[in-house]
Amino acid sequence: MSDFPDLKSGLTGDEKRACSITIANRAFVVSFVLIGATYILLILGMLIADGAYVFEQSKSKARKSPHFWASMMSDNPIAVSLRDPKIQYSIWLSMISCTLAAILSVLFAVPLGYVLSRIPFRGRNFVDAFLDIPIVLPPLIVGLSLLILFQFAPFKWVARSIVYQIPAVILAQWAVSCAYAVRTMKMTFDQINPRCEQVAISLGCSRFQAFSWVTFPEARLGLLTAFTLAWARSLGEFGPLLIFAGATRMKTEVLSTSVFLEMNVGNIEGAVAVSLLMIFASIVVLMITRYASNPSADGKAAVLP
Amino acid sequence: MICLNDVSVHAGPFRLEGIHLVIPSGDYAVLMGKTGAGKTSLLEAIIGFKAVTAGTICLAGRDVTRENPALRGIGYLPQDGALFSTMTVEENLAFALRVRKVDKRRIVSRVRDLAELMGIGQLLSRKPHGLSGGERQRVALGRALAFEPSILCLDEPLSALDSEMREQILQLLLTIKRMKGVTTLHVTHDLGEAARLADRLFRLVDGKVEIADPIPAREVHSQREVQPSVDPCSI
Known part of the structure; x- marks a missing residue:
């Protein structure tokens, strides 16, 4: 293959193949990581949402109280x-x-x-x-x-x-x-x-x-x-x-x-x-x-x- | 003395039938055969892990064909040593004596003697994890000899070792052969080991045991070069 250089790009067949394999490998890894990350973000999001919800509730209650931090802790x-x-x-x-x-x-x-x-x-x-x-x-x-x-x-x-x-x-x-x-x-x-x-x-x-x-x-x-x-x-x-x-x-x-x-x-x-x-x-x-x-x-x- | 009379063993896809094998007391016998020929199955039948379908097995003049392996009094050394990983080297060596409820002081002195013989005195407080292959085999051999069995069964004891370790353990086996006079059955596929150790050489071919002549060591040397100690496919 390498004996026949591609005239348009100036790359030999082997070089072109190497290049496309590199790109394909990167695309493979990136797409798998992205798909996996979506699920991980969902789990993380659920946990954070629970924490944030409780925090918001505490804050809105504590605002009405004269002692903000004491109320945050106890209410x-x-x-x-x-x-x-x-x-x-x-x-x-x-x-x-x-x-x-x-x-x-x-x-x-x-x-x-x-x-x-x-x-x-x-x-x-x-x-x-x-x-x-x-x-x-x-x-x-x-x-x-x-x-x-x-x-x-x-x-x-x-x-x-x-x-x-x-x-x-x-x-x-x-x-x-x-x-x-x-x-x-x-x-x-x-x-x-x-x-x-x-x-x-x-x-x-x-x-x-x-x-x-x-x-x-x-x-x-x-x-x-x-x-x-x-x-x-x-x-x-x-x-x-x-x-x-x-x-x-x-x-x-x-x-x-x-x-x-x-x-x-x-x-x-x-x-x-x-x-x-x-x-x-x-x-x-x-x-x-x-x-x-x-x-x-x-x-x-x-x-x- | 180990005596197999017309023994048949079923071992998965193949069967060994009509096996005759006699090893006189104190002899060091080597059983050779290709991988998958049934060497280990035969060894397991003698130790008692595998039931025989026909024939009788006699050890030291006693018919043990239906006897529990715990009562047969065979020292057994598997290929990988199979050390008890939760115990120290000392506890491994003392195991058979502890099972027999031997007096504590006698255990200590026996373990010390064994460790000296095996050259593992400095390892007694170590756990098996982190020991080299050679050290493991020394411990396993010491453990098998602890209760002074009259019969020793070795299943490819050297095959997992590099050449230097192999030589050391081989020397140790020769020492034990000289000192103890234990009736030994050593299973291997390595001609070199067989030539150096064997008083008697047997071959397991097509489900039959053949008596083979001991081979002079120098003939073996060239053959050993051809046989890689580690299966290249497993790397």
Whole structure:
């Protein structure tokens, strides 16, 4: 190609090709970055809007008060919400129920994730796919299905002390968050070298000893990730709760229910304030998860020249 | 003594059938074969990770065909070492003794002896992360020898090492061969290793074990040049 110079531009074919490849590569990278950035801006915009809304509300209230800064501090929607006993109850119930749901999730996810990762059996792929059902099922359906399940024995016998009570909150949160924990634990066990366990067995261990002395300690970061993921999932749970646990104030009200109830009574300020509390909790959880799953991942991504 | 009598093993797409193999006590046997010939499957059957479909496996005069791998008393060194990453080198070496509930003081002295033999005395408090390939294999070998097994199974113990490390670990294996008199089965595809170490040489070809004559070391040298230690496709 290079033997035939293009008379008009003075460039050889190879040079022209090199030039067009450079332009095409730049266009490719720029367009992908722009498309990606749009979504990132949307997330950022949503978070900033929540913050700005609360700030504006506080400012307009504080202007009417003689002590501007004192009013800003004490009368802003977040402070008002935090003083509200209903919201205080909802925060406590959220913390306790999410923690219990996360502990339950991990308790079930460790054996289940291990079995799926290590023990070959017929239908393993089917079970693996089956465990995605709580993740893909519409949340309302999960709640409704739980409600229907408690119409039947033996669940029927304890339905009175569970349905529309606090245990229903934990059960509904656990039903969904456990699936995420199982996914995480299976991935964790998949990444741990099974040879280590074999070596431990050859050195005289029972399977349980090999698991508890060798594999489980190696899975501790995955365990932390599974726990925080289940916790965050439980915090955001709403649909199943509404149906299975109800939305009774000072009884089965968790933070997501609070947002819904505040919106229903037209208190958008309150709803946004509670949302900000949840955003804060989610970001903390996200940071823990990211750190736990990959403490030194920065800069390790593959770089194309 | 390792004795395989008419053993059949199913290993994924292929099967090994009617395998006969006898390694007298104290001998160092090398099993050679191409990648995918089933060397590791056979080794796993002896250790007990893979069930045999027919035949019997005897170790030191005992039929262990249906015995749990934990009770067979085989020291096992996998290719990648497979060190316990959450434990220190010392804890790795002490593992088999801890499982056997050996007295703490005896563990300490045994670990010290092992570390000296393996040349890893200065590494005892380190975690496996950050050890070199050679150091890892030393630790893994020490861990396998800790409970003084009468049988040692090595699965390509040198193949992941560079040439200098390979020579060092080879020397270590020769030392252990001289000192301990452990019955050893060493699986490899490297003729050089086989020639330097083997009392007996076996080849796994088309699902059968053949007895091969030990090869003089100088013939091997030219062949080793041709065989790259690292698969070029994996780079």
